[in-house]
Amino acid sequence: EAQVTQNPRYLITVTGKKLTVTCSQNMNHEYMSWYRQDPGLGLRQIYYSMNVEVTDKGDVPEGYKVSRKEKRNFPLILESPSPNQTSLYFCASSWAAGADTQYFGPGTRLTVL
C-alpha cells in the first residue's frame, strides 16, 4: 500500500530535550516536505527536499533541522524544543517539487512542556 508513515504519532516532551520525528514514504517520490498545523494559522511549510541531499527552508524553519540521506526518509529534528513548537506536524511527499498531488502522513501531535 502506498503510504507516508510518521513516528511517533504522539509525543510529550520537555523544553530543550532533543527529539526526532521520522517520516518515510514507499512511493519513490523525489519531493518531501514538513508542515506544521496550528489553530487559526492553517498549514505552514517548515522544510522541503527536492531530492536526496537537497533540502531547503520553507516558511517557518526556525528551530528545526532536516536531513535527506535516503530517498524514502526525511526526518524532522528539533535540537532544543520550546513550547512554541507545540503543534501538529505533517510530513508529505510527491513526485514533483510542490506542483503535484501531495500525499500526507497521519500526523504527529507534539507537546513541549
Place this chain on the structure above:
Amino acid sequence: SQQGEEDPQALSIQEGENATMNCSYKTSINNLQWYRQNSGRGLVHLILIRSNEREKHSGRLRVTLDTSKKSSSLLITASRAADTASYFCATSGYSGAGSYQLTFGKGTKLSVIP
C-alpha cells in the same frame, strides 16, 4: 506568498444540500489543489486544477478556477454526513531554482447535519 484564503471559515448545512467553498489567492499560480482533512488526521488530496483549466469534476465534486479573479470554488453536491471535515485550498506557484511551493489556506470547516 500566494497563500489561498478560504471563505467561509465555517459552513453548516443539512444532509442532501450542496456545499460551496471559495478560495482566493494573490499571485499567479501553476495549479490549485483542494484537500480534505478529517479532525486531527492527515490531509487527503481531492482534486487538482491547472492554471489553464476552468472547471473540473470528480464524482460529487466540482471545482472551478477563474485566474482573472484569482479565485476558485469547490462545490460538493448532495452532501452526506461523512463529508463533515475541513477543506483546504493550496496554491502551487514557482518559487525559483526550478522549485514550486505549495501554500495552504486556513481552511473551511464543513459540518453536514444528518
